[in-house]
Amino acid sequence: MQVEIPTILRKIVARKFEEIEARKGQTSYANLEVAASVANVHNAPRGFAQALRNKVAAGKAGVIAEIKKASPSKGVLRESFSPAQIARSYEQHGAACLSVLTDQDFFMGHEDYLVEARNACKLPVIRKDFMVDEYQIMEARAIGADCILLIAACLDGAQLKAFDALARELGMDVLVEVHNKAELDLALEHTQTELLGINNRDLHTFDLSLDHTFELMKGVPDDRLIVTESGIHTRDDVALMRKNEIHAFLVGEAFMKAQNPGEKLAELFE
Numbered sequence: 726m727q728v729e730i731p732t733i734l735r736k737i738v739a740r741k742f743e744e745i746e747a748r749k750g751q752t753s754y755a756n757l758e759v760a761a762s763v764a765n766v767h768n769a770p771r772g773f774a775q776a777l778r779n780k781v782a783a784g785k786a787g788v789i790a791e792i793k794k795a796s797p798s799k800g801v802l803r804e805s806f807s808p809a810q811i812a813r814s815y816e817q818h819g820a821a822c823l824s825v826l827t828d829q830d831f832f833m834g835h836e837d838y839l840v841e842a843r844n845a846c847k848l849p850v851i852r853k854d855f856m857v858d859e860y861q862i863m864e865a866r867a868i869g870a871d872c873i874l875l876i877a878a879c880l881d882g883a884q885l886k887a888f889d890a891l892a893r894e895l896g897m898d899v900l901v902e903v904h905n906k907a908e909l910d911l912a913l914e915h916t917q918t919e920l921l922g923i924n925n926r927d928l929h930t931f932d933l934s935l936d937h938t939f940e941l942m943k944g945v946p947d948d949r950l951i952v953t954e955s956g957i958h959t960r961d962d963v964a965l966m967r968k969n970e971i972h973a974f975l976v977g978e979a980f981m982k983a984q985n986p987g988e989k990l991a992e993l994f995e
C-alpha cells in the first residue's frame with residue numbers, strides 16, 4: 726500500500742472538503758444555481774481568455790495580476806490590504822486580468838474580496854481556490870467570477886472533465902494548472918480549455934524553478950495559450966520568458982510586497 730505524505734496541498738484539500746460540507750449546510754446548490762443565473766444577467770462573464778489573448782495579439786505581455794494577502798509558503802505578504810484599491814491600481818497599469826484568492830484558511834482570502842475587486846474595475850477575474858466539488862464552481866459564477874482555476878495535482882481525469890464542462894456551461898473560462906508531464910497529459914486529455922497554466926512552484930514541496938515552464942511547454946499544442954505561474958520577480962524573469970515565446974503571466978508575490986502593486990506591474994512589464 727502506498728502511504729500518502731501529508732504535504733501542504735493534501736492538507737489544504739482535506740480542509741477544503743470540510744469547508745464545502747459546512748457551506749452546503751448554509752446555502753443549497755439549488756440556491757447557488759439561481760444566484761449564478763442572476764449573475765449571468767447582471768455580472769455577465771467578461772471574457773478572461775479573450776482579454777489575455779488581446780494583449781498578446783497586440784505584442785504585449787498578458788498579465789494576470791493577483792490579489793492575495795498571504796500564502797502558506799511566505800506568510801502575510803501585505804498588511805494594508807484593500808482589494809478594490811489594488812484592482813484599480815492593476816487596471817491602471819495595464820493588467821489583462823485579475824486573480825483573487827478566495828481560500829480563507831491558508832491564503833487569508835475571501836469571496837468578498839473577489840466581489841470588491843471586480844466591482845472596482847472592468848477586468849475579468851479568476852477565482853483562485855482549490856476546486857474539488859461542483860458546488861464551488863457554481864459558487865464562483867454566483868459571486869461573479871469570469872474564470873476558475875483547476876489544479877491537475879488535486880483532480881482526476883473525470884473531475885477535470887466534469888468541472889471544465891460545467892464552468893464553460895456557465896460561461897466561464899478555465900485555467901488548468903499543471904506542474905509536471907503526467908499532469909499535463911491528464912489536462913490535455915480531459916479538458917478543452919485554451920488556457921494552460923504551468924506552475925513553477927510545486928504545491929507539495931514549495932520548490933520553485935522557472936525551468937518547469939521551459940520543460941513542459943514543448944508538450945503543449947500550439948492552439949493553447951500558456952500562462953507561466955509563480956516566481957516571476959524581475960524584468961529579467963519576464964525577458965527570459967518572452968524570449969522563449971511565453972507571453973502570459975500570473976504574478977502575485979512580487980506585486981503584493983510592493984508599496985504600489987500597479988506601479989510594480991508597470992516596472993516589470995513595460
Ligand SMILES: O=P(O)(O)OC[C@@H](O)[C@@H](O)c1c[nH]c2ccccc12
Pocket residue numbers: 791853854876902924954955956957975976977978979
Ligand atoms: O506569488 P507568485 O509566486 O507570483 O505566484 C502567483 C501564483 O502563481 C500562485 O499564487 C499560485 C499558482 N497556483 C496556485 C494555486 C493555488 C494557490 C496559489 C497559486
